[in-house]
Amino acid sequence: MKKFIILILAIGFAVSCGSSDDSNEGDGYNRTALLTNIADNYIIPALQDLETKLTAMNTAKTNFVSDKTQSNLDALSVAWLDAYKIWQALEMFDVGPGEALNKYLYFMNVYPTNTSDIQAAATSGDYDLSMSSLHDAQGFPAIDYLIHSDNALERFTTDANADDYVAYLSVLTERMKTLTTQVLSDWQGTYRDEYVANTESSATGALDKTVNDFIYFYEKGFRTNKIGIPAGSFSGNPAAEKVEALYKSDVSKTLAIEALHAIEDVFEGKAYNGSTTGESFKTYLTFLNRSDITSAVEENFVKVSNTLNGLPENFYQQVLDDNTVMSEAFDAIQTTVATFKVDMANAMNVGLDYQDADGD
Amino acid sequence: MPAEPLAVFRIGFGLMMFASIIRFWCYGWIETLYIQPKFHFKFYGFEWVKVLGDYTYLLFIICGLAALMVAFGLKYRLAIVTFFLSFTYIELMDKTTYLNHYYFVSLVSFILIFLPANAYFSIDNLIRKVSYKTIPKWATDSLKLMLSIVYFYAGLAKLNSDWLFKAQPLKIWLTSKYDIPIIGETIMHKEWFHYAMSWSGAIYDLTIPFLLLYKRTRIWAFAIVVFFHAFTKILFPIGMFPFIMIIGTLIFFDAAVHQRLIFVINKLIQPIRSIWSRNIRSIEGYKLSKIKQSVITKILVVFFILQLLMPWRYLAYPDELFWTEEGYRFSWRVMLMEKAGYTNFKIVDGKTGRYFYVDNSDFLTSFQEKQMSFQPDFILEYAHYLGDHFKSQGHKNIQVFAESFVALNGRMSEPYIDSKVDLYQIQESFQHKDWILVFKDKIKGL
Known part of the structure; x- marks a missing residue:
């Protein structure tokens, strides 16, 4: 009994001495506020913007189809790039309706695109774009091939299968618009409320998923796909033909920078439209007394941004000319992967490994 | 007994x-x-x-x-x-x-x-038609000793500055359990609660064997055991462990308690049991032959000496145990630290200097990658696997380097492995791994 009393006293002691230095007093962190900021001020406005841009791309396509001139094709190219830039802001949100849609992102931006699949599908007219084998025959990369590769105008005019290509182009642009409209309306419908209310601390919690997708995008969509694979970082063999937007490769830097801006904005909780900021990963880390992490991340952002800005517009050409510059860019981006995956995920206690097993 | x-x-x-x-x-x-x-x-x-x-x-x-x-x-x-x-x-x-x-x-x-x-x-x-009313006391004592070692050493391991004076890693773990009903939003993120849990956890582990051994405190101790393990079960994904420990600690109770338990079980299985349990002779003492007895005694004595010594083997290694993990396992260091890492491997052609990185997901499951990323023996073993793999693919002059960052108990991540050491040339052994970079902080205590 005596020992029991000692135990109680010891707890009391620990309690009283702990509370003198308490930076977390008050209510816990408001995760709903964070999720709300991401949903209302970032995802939904960005989706609205993307829908607008895809509608514009569709209109440009219609104009081109009715009058197949080089200038109409150029207008379509401009509309394509406008929409592609917006897409960079959304690729990291593989949650909710996007995820439910059998991975929306697989229908939008899988590259390198498969030109023989595109040709086969277009000319046979017999295809099902929801099949995973055709992920790389649709979306921005497939349109890039159709409208930017050599003899693009001929493909739609004098080619023996010109009508088939015109039809396939229409299907692709319309499909992207339809899918986006569907994802947007789901977000504006019930999912938004579900998302911001899902504050549970587990693999299925909205915050856990958002953090995971964010880090995954930084590591895979941004670092690996845009820089690492073309630079041959994982194979030792540079593969210039694997850059994003291969057939209009003078926009590769533009797209990479858009993606980096999106990463920075989401980390800092900046609104998609305008410059107001709200609750974010950054404010959450600050709440957790981990400004060491936020300053490391921000420092790295500056470095990555400087490195990217120092690259030429055309990554394809750069890989061929002097790949060491690309490898250096990869290394610059790499540092922040560790900060995100180790420090940020750890501080938030978000598991990056969803293979379940017991702990002890 | x-x-x-x-x-x-x-x-x-x-x-x-x-x-x-x-x-x-x-x-x-x-x-x-x-x-x-x-x-x-x-x-x-x-x-x-x-x-x-x-x-x-x-x-x-x-x-x-x-x-x-x-x-x-x-x-x-x-x-x-x-x-x-x-x-x-x-x-x-x-x-x-x-x-x-x-x-x-x-x-x-x-x-x-x-x-x-x-x-x-x-x-x-039933088969042998004989049952024994009593057994030698050392039989239950050895189980009590085993359980006591687990608790006591788990308690000793908590006597370090991170656990006691920084409330780490509980601060990280508890704060993220905000979605537990009632206490989740109110106290889980409070600093005083992290300290209270750290200290009471350490005191619990150190004292519970003794409180269970003394008859006057036993029932209280058992109540605490149940509460403690139920609480950890709610908080952490620890599977069956809490139940095993709760059932295990029943061994500390007197025979009277167990007789009552057996009485209950007996009632439940009465219909089957009555068919063929009639002809059992119940005799007093279970006895072992002298030779058997002495062999078993020797085995158990050696076993327990090893158990008492194993957790101290870390003292033979330099640098911080939590950082190098040399002597960490098999020592009842249970839920003692939050460690995470990010480790990438660079495969270099030693002659030409050409290199490429490894995509770990090509070879490891996400769970393996997570564990590998902060444990040096995993990193070394995997480096050899990668070296062998790429050799079999026809690569020449293979060198394997690790670029590793590890964070421990809420500290900022730091470089972990000397990225200039070709791990393919290093052999595993019980020697200190001097290619682990030195821990930049100090954790005091056992």
């Missing part, structure tokens, strides 16, 4: 183990943790233990049946030896899944091999 406590322990342990195996199977873990991975991390010296492909299921069936036979006390000696061997083999197949409580299960089943746990209330009694 009366035979009931050991019989109850045998039944409890056997059933728990059976349930654990079923649970493991149902979660699909045999597939995801053992069969699917292309590569398995081995304990040093046990590289010969192989995953058996689809026969791994058979191994689990054998293990589960053995556990059930232990519970029933059917062919007990054969059953417990089979259980010990199959269970331990499973644990040796891949050290990624190492858990202190699996190690605990192996040790307890090893001890049980030498105990007359089928002396009473077992099917063996």
Whole structure:
């Protein structure tokens, strides 16, 4: 009994001495506020913007189809790039309706695109774009091939299968618009409320998923796909033909920078439209007394941004000319992967490994 | 002493183990943790233990049946030896899944091999037509000692500055459990609560064996055991461990308690039991031959000396134990630190200097990658695997370098492995791994 009393006293002691230095007093962190900021001020406005841009791309396509001139094709190219830039802001949100849609992102931006699949599908007219084998025959990369590769105008005019290509182009642009409209309306419908209310601390919690997708995008969509694979970082063999937007490769830097801006904005909780900021990963880390992490991340952002800005517009050409510059860019981006995956995920206690097993 | 406590322990342990195996199977873990991975991390010296492909299921069936036979006390000696061997083999197949409580299960089943746990209330009694009312006292004492070692050493391990004076890693873990009803939003993120939990956890571990040993505090101690383990079960994904410990600590209770438990079980199984339990002779003392007795004594003495010494082996290594993990396992360091890492490998052609990075997901499951990223012996073993793999693909002059960042207990991540050391040239041993970069902070204490 005596020992029991000692135990109680010891707890009391620990309690009283702990509370003198308490930076977390008050209510816990408001995760709903964070999720709300991401949903209302970032995802939904960005989706609205993307829908607008895809509608514009569709209109440009219609104009081109009715009058197949080089200038109409150029207008379509401009509309394509406008929409592609917006897409960079959304690729990291593989949650909710996007995820439910059998991975929306697989229908939008899988590259390198498969030109023989595109040709086969277009000319046979017999295809099902929801099949995973055709992920790389649709979306921005497939349109890039159709409208930017050599003899693009001929493909739609004098080619023996010109009508088939015109039809396939229409299907692709319309499909992207339809899918986006569907994802947007789901977000504006019930999912938004579900998302911001899902504050549970587990693999299925909205915050856990958002953090995971964010880090995954930084590591895979941004670092690996845009820089690492073309630079041959994982194979030792540079593969210039694997850059994003291969057939209009003078926009590769533009797209990479858009993606980096999106990463920075989401980390800092900046609104998609305008410059107001709200609750974010950054404010959450600050709440957790981990400004060491936020300053490391921000420092790295500056470095990555400087490195990217120092690259030429055309990554394809750069890989061929002097790949060491690309490898250096990869290394610059790499540092922040560790900060995100180790420090940020750890501080938030978000598991990056969803293979379940017991702990002890 | 009366035979009931050991019989109850045998039944409890056997059933728990059976349930654990079923649970493991149902979660699909045999597939995801053992069969699917292309590569398995081995304990040093046990590289010969192989995953058996689809026969791994058979191994689990054998293990589960053995556990059930232990519970029933059917062919007990054969059953417990089979259980010990199959269970331990499973644990040796891949050290990624190492858990202190699996190690605990192996040790307890090893001890049980030498105990007359089928002396009473077992099917063996029915077969042999004899049952024993009493057993030697050392039989239950050795189990009490084992449990006490687990608790006490787990408590000693908590006597360090991170645990006591920074409330780490509980600060990280508890803060993120904000979604637990009632306490989640109110106290889980409070600093005083982190300290209270850290200190009471340490005091609990250090004192609970003694509180369980003394009759006057026992019932209170058991209540605390139940509360403590239930609480950890709610907070952390620790599977069957809390139940195993709760059932295990029943061994500290007097025979009267166990007699009541057996009375209840007896009532439940009355219809079956009455058919064939008539002709059992109940005799006083279970006795061992002199030779057997002396052999068993020697084995158990050596066993416990090893148990008492093993956790201290870390003292033979320089630098911080939590950082290097040299001597960390098999020492009851349970839920003691939050460590995470990010480790990439660079495969270099030593002649031309050309290099490329490895995509870890090509070779490891996400769970393996996570474990590998902050444990040096994993990093070394994997580096060799990668070297061999790329050699077999025709690469020449292979050098393997690791670029690794590790964060420990809420500190900012730091470079972990000397990225200039070609790990392909380093052999695993019990020597200090001097290619682990020095820990930049100090953690004081045991």
